[in-house]
Amino acid sequence: xxxxxxxxxxxxxxxxxxxxxxxxxxxxxxxxxxxxxxxxxxxxxxxxxxxxxxxxxxxxxxxxxxxxxxxxxxxxxxxxxxxxxxxxxxxxxxxxxxxxxxxxxxxxxxxxxxxxxxxxxxxxxxxxxxxxxxxxxxxxxxxxxxxxxxxxxxxxxxxxxxxxxxxxxxxxxxxxxxxxxxxxxxxxxxxxxxxxxxxxxxxxxxxxxxxxxxxxxxxxxxxxxxxxxxxxxxxxxxxxxxxxxxxxxxxxxxxxxxxxxxxxxx
Amino acid sequence: xxxxxxxxxxxxxxxxxxxxxxxxxxxxxxxxxxxxxxxxxxxxxxxxxxxxxxxxxxxxxxxxxxxxxxxxxxxxxxxxxxxxxxxxxxxxxxxxxxxxxxxxxxxxxxxxxxxxxxxxxxxxxxxxxxxxxxxxxxxxxxxxxxxxxxxxxxxxxxxxxxxxxxxxxxxxxxxxxxxxxxxxxxxxxxxxxxxxxxxxxxxxxxxxxxxxxxxxxxxx
Numbered sequence: 001x002x003x004x005x006x007x008x009x010x011x012x013x014x015x016x017x018x019x020x021x022x023x024x025x026x027x028x029x030x031x032x033x034x035x036x037x038x039x040x041x042x043x044x045x046x047x048x049x050x051x052x053x054x055x056x057x058x059x060x061x062x063x064x065x066x067x068x069x070x071x072x073x074x075x076x077x078x079x080x081x082x083x084x085x086x087x088x089x090x091x092x093x094x095x096x097x098x099x100x101x102x103x104x105x106x107x108x109x110x111x112x113x114x115x116x117x118x119x120x121x122x123x124x125x126x127x128x129x130x131x132x133x134x135x136x137x138x139x140x141x142x143x144x145x146x147x148x149x150x151x152x153x154x155x156x157x158x159x160x161x162x163x164x165x166x167x168x169x170x171x172x173x174x175x176x177x178x179x180x181x182x183x184x185x186x187x188x189x190x191x192x193x194x195x196x197x198x199x200x201x202x203x204x205x206x207x208x209x210x211x212x213x214x215x216x217x218x219x220x221x222x223x224x225x226x227x228x229x230x231x232x233x234x235x236x237x238x239x240x241x242x243x244x245x246x247x248x249x250x251x252x253x254x255x256x257x258x259x260x261x262x263x264x265x266x
Numbered sequence: 267x268x269x270x271x272x273x274x275x276x277x278x279x280x281x282x283x284x285x286x287x288x289x290x291x292x293x294x295x296x297x298x299x300x301x302x303x304x305x306x307x308x309x310x311x312x313x314x315x316x317x318x319x320x321x322x323x324x325x326x327x328x329x330x331x332x333x334x335x336x337x338x339x340x341x342x343x344x345x346x347x348x349x350x351x352x353x354x355x356x357x358x359x360x361x362x363x364x365x366x367x368x369x370x371x372x373x374x375x376x377x378x379x380x381x382x383x384x385x386x387x388x389x390x391x392x393x394x395x396x397x398x399x400x401x402x403x404x405x406x407x408x409x410x411x412x413x414x415x416x417x418x419x420x421x422x423x424x425x426x427x428x429x430x431x432x433x434x435x436x437x438x439x440x441x442x443x444x445x446x447x448x449x450x451x452x453x454x455x456x457x458x459x460x461x462x463x464x465x466x467x468x469x470x471x472x473x474x475x476x477x478x479x480x481x482x483x484x485x486x
Contacts, residue, residue, distance in 0.1 A: 003347055071420070071468040072461055073427035076440055080457045083447065180332035187431050194334060214343030221335040228330035 004214065012211035013219065018200055022216075025196035026223050028104045029182040032192065036117035036182075037175055043118060044125030045164075049155070051130055062126075069123035075184045078116035082188040085112050104191045113185040121178055125171065132167035133159055166246070169239035176228045176235075193220055273455040277446045284442030285463050291358060291426045291438060292467075296419060298362025303369025310374050321370065328367035333425055336360040337432045353436050357429040365422055372414035376407035409482045416475030423467045439463045 003009065013019050050062035069077070090108025097105055104110065136159060144154030186194035197216045274281065309321030328336075341356040380403045388398040430438035437445075443460035447453045 068465070071424070072464055073424040073440065075427050075431055076457070076460065076464065079431065079440070079444070080453070083453045084457070176330065180330075183332040183334040184428065186334070194338070197338070212343070213346045214339055217335050217338040217343055221331040221339065224332055224335065225327055225330040229326055232326075232330065 004218070009212050009215050011209050012200065012215070015209045018211065021200060022193060022196055022220065023223075024102075025104075025191065025193035026220070028102055028190075028192040029179065030227070031102070031105075032110070032113065032117070032182045032185065033175065033178045036114055036121060037178060039114070039118045040121035040125050040178075041171070043122035044129055047122060047126035048129035048133065051126065052133060054151075066123045066126050069119050070127065072120070074116065074120045074181055075187065077119055078113055078184055078188060081112040081116045082109055085115070107190055109188045109190055110185075113188060113190060117178065117181065117185075120181075121174065124174060128167045128170045128174065129164065132165075132170075133163035135166055136163055162246075166242060169235045169242060172231055172235035172238060176231050179228055179231070180224060193223070270455055270458065273450075273452065274459050277450075277456075277459075280442045280446050281439070281459055281463065284437060284439035284460075285467075287430075287437055287442075288423070288426055288439045288463070288467070291354075291361070291429060291436065292419075292422050294354075294358040295361035295365065295422055295426065298358060299365035299369050299418070299422070302363060302366030303373055306366060306370035307373035307377070310370060311377055325367045325370055328364055329371075331364075333360060333364050333428050334432055336364055337429060337434060341432075341434050353434040357434050357436055361422060361425055361429065364425070365418055368418050368421075369415065372411050372418065373407065375414075376411035377403060379410045380406045412475065412478050412482060416471065416478075419471050419475070420468050423464065423471060427464070 047062050047066055050058050051066065053059050053062075087108075090111055093111035094106060094108045097110075140162065141154055141159055144158040145151075149157065182192065183194050186192055189195070191199075197220050200211045201213045201216050306321045306324050309317045310325070312318060312321075337356065337360045340360045341351065341353065344351050344356070384402055384406075385398055388402045389395070393401065426438060427440045430436050430441035431444075435441065439460050443456045447456035450456065
């Protein structure tokens, strides 16, 4: 404890541009998470619709796809893609990344990381969306069809707007998991916050001031706790609002670690 | 396809050893997570304000921090600080403490799912607080948490892969796949069999939970 709180061990944080270096790395993590989230939402919606489709082949394939990618470790996917994606694909990425993008994004491995994150998260989000759509009372789609809307029209104008609203809180929770998972891309040599942390602990820029590993990573951990705590409060708030609005019970998504039903104080 | 099978035959020992390491990691971490989770859940439902806060602090910290950060702190960090911690302890400890926060939340929501009326009824029948907890609340709470605990078990199997690739370098399934792949330059085959290993574990866990649920779970 005294080791942890010894001010001398925290001096590195105020030395040179160490703090800025770490914070910029953290920003890269948040950016990777956001980009992956946007694509995962789009792919996830397609998967959810395919799984709910009345075409049995399409629905089976989508179900298998979702189950396989949801049940594999994310780090496994990222590592495999980094090793196995053709070099040509990575080159295409490197040639097309705009110059203003942060330096970490110039590496072709970012492409592998993003594909891995999107594959995994789209499978998870597809399940969340499916649960949102299935939680609607049957009467909604029956009424829409009875009014003469086609399957497409009733999906587009009746089911999706309501179903997707219900999944917002669960999606925000998933963003927390995704935020944490972005640290895994450090394994394939993308210089985000974890790599930068290691650079700070090992570099001799400020030889007089040693940056202890423990303190650097406690600091990085606190950054994540801060952002993710804010997100979890937001998710909780949205959920309460949604429940008040629709009077619906909490939507349950099976098999997600982050979707533990919140306790209801009696 | 025959290539795939003979590939497994050639490297079966490596994969089996990795599979076994993963199983032991998950089993050990799950035990730690259950103990820690139960303690923290007890803090969170305790009738004392500051104990509740302490429990909440634990949950919010460990649930929001990346597992990889915990692994760095517990292994490299503590070693640099002069604590001689071994890779297994650091790995299982990190995964156990991390998942413990989720277990605590699952148990807590299980306890709250037992209606207040039941507790009041039991107390008014003359059962003590302890006896109420032991005979009325916990048996029911346990049955509602089977399904969330199952999800956590599966998440744990997946998260255990992070231990092997981080600097702990325990030879788990994913690590073995990487070793085999770098020796043979046959990445696809090596990773295919590792994927099969992980899917076998997650599917087995799913079936186990489904069986338990069918037997014991109460739907609410």
